[in-house]
Amino acid sequence: MNGVKPNVTAEEIERIVRNDRGMQAENISVMEGGNLSTVFSFKAEEREYVIRFSAMEDDFQTESYIANLLASQGVPFPRVLGLGLHKAYSYCISERVTGHNLADLQAEQRAALLPELVQVITGMNGLKLDSSSSGYGFLNKEGHGIYASWEEFIRSFYGQEQQEGFWENWHELFTSSCLEKDVFDECYARLLAYSKYNAPHRHFVHNDCHEWNILTDGRRITGIIDSNSIYGDFMIDVASMHAMIPGVDMAQVFRRHYEELGKPIADFAERLTGAHYFKGLDAMRFYAKMGWDHAYTETRDRLLSIPCNI
Incomplete structure (x- = not known):
């Protein structure tokens, strides 16, 4: 496990979203993250999304299973749309739930x-x-x-x-x-x-x-x-x-x-x-x-x- 919290630039996020989802990421901003993760929100094609980066390899694989299980049965849980690796980090792109x-x-x-x-x-x-x-x-x-x-x-x-x-x-x-x-x-x-x-x-x-x-x-x-x-x-x-x-x-x-x-x-x-x-x-x-x-x-x-x- 890489114990360093990911450091990712807006330009890198734009490139990841373009390659993974075929979309142009806009209004990229930092959100509060965890001990070993970095979180950003962004907008693309008039919808809002979240992208997270983790120092733990395969950190989001289980979450993808959970998100799809919940969302497929009507539980209002954000769907995972994309997973991958960037440098030494794993990333996860998901829907952003509205509200507070x-x-x-x-x-x-x-x-x-x-x-x-x-x-x-x-x-x-x-x-x-x-x-x-x-x-x-x-x-x-x-x-x-x-x-x-x-x-x-x-x-x-x-x-x-x-x-x-x-x-x-x-x-x-x-x-x-x-x-x-x-x-x-x-x-x-x-x-x-x-x-x-x-x-x-x-x-x-x-x-x-x-x-x-x-x-x-x-x-x-x-x-x-x-x-x-x-x-x-x-x-x-x-x-x-x-x-x-x-x-x-x-x-x-x-x-x-x-x-x-x-x-x-x-x-x-x-x-x-x-x-x-x-x-x-x-x-x-x-x-x-x-x-x-x-x-x-x-x-x-x-x-x-x-x-x-x-």
């Missing part, structure tokens, strides 16, 4: 979008998966989960031996940050205890389903972006939305919705608890790494306050 973050709206404006939001998320979690696909956890470019079981995935995800990437040597946070080992170990034990309720369920899970990754024009939900997709229990996405609309218990909203569909959620409380621990542990170590002590403390206290009946 749901997080930008006031609570009452978000609440007005709740019925459509529930429909969109339920549709995403209910995707018809390829009958040949298998596995749990993160997807590979062929659409298979990398792990044979849910427990194998979470043990690997929170394992100490992370060889590369964002979580390499993350256990050092126990001595270099606010991350408390005794608290983490307690929450991890609870996660493992409750994981037996999540383990039988295999759905498409966005895995970063929060208000900054849902776009709206203020009247409707226009798109979902930045999936960190896994195969697992859809209750993980429900748990991720717990603070999406102030004053609204999102989990109960989804519980009632599934009951109205004639598909009541079995083991609801236990699966929700397991999902909260799965997402909360990851949030704790992320906040610790970023130095966001206040967010860490809030998440820690929320997890420890969940009644543990196992």
